[in-house]
Amino acid sequence: AQSVTQLGSHVSVSEGALVLLRCNYSSSVPPYLFWYVQYPNQGLQLLLKYTTGATLVKGINGFEAEFKKSETSFHLTKPSAHMSDAAEYFCAVILRGGSYIPTFGRGTSLIVHP
Amino acid sequence: DTAVSQTPKYLVTQMGNDKSIKCEQNLGHDTMYWYKQDSKKFLKIMFSYNNKELIINETVPNRFSPKSPDKAHLNLHINSLELGDSAVYFCASSLGTGANTGELFFGEGSRLTVL
Secondary structure (H helix, E strand, O other): OOOEEEEOOEEEEEOOOOEEEEEEEOOOOOOEEEEEEEOOOOOEEEEEEEOOOOOEEEOHHHOEEEEEHHHOEEEEEEOOOOHHHOEEEEEEEEOOOOOOOOEEOOOEEEEEEO | OOOEEEEOOEEEEOOOOOEEEEEEEOOOOOEEEEEEEOOOOOEEEEEEEEOOEEEEEOOOOOOEEEEEEEOOEEEEEEOOOOHHHOEEEEEEEEOOOHHHHHOOEEOOOEEEEEO
């Protein structure tokens, strides 16, 4: 069973518009949650993570994500998109008490129009 | 200095050949990984090594064998290459266990094309 789901393989926004990338997890115990970004022809780099504590997490490049236990979600947002944000975004989970190997969602390609 | 480096970056070879991809990390991390990214960008874990011990091996054909001479290196050897092995292979490393294992540092990838 897929433990992390990203809705929408492609999201298209205009420059300056709000960015919303969706991630839902399936686990009875809240997992550790991560967002990674992959620019063309590069490896992935960590944007932000949630482990415990404050449910609104701020990351690099103006991105943030909010852990909502009731919705089993960890959506990624940015108030105003830049052209440089165009990339592939991956949500990842680590299930507590398991192997602690990160499992990645299928990714969402963010397209930013001028 | 590159934190996680992989070589080669590109590899084109014929079916049936044997090839290796090397990975080195200079971060002092305890755990290293190999992920396979297919043409649809899906990332699948292949192997993970912690302190030279294999701690997970997903449903990967035994044609693939990880080799870790020390904590800083995790090489991937592939025997009898098949067309379906064409993909981008990423090496990654992380420090410690628990939540820290999710903070992966990735190499730039090795694009393997099997003809």
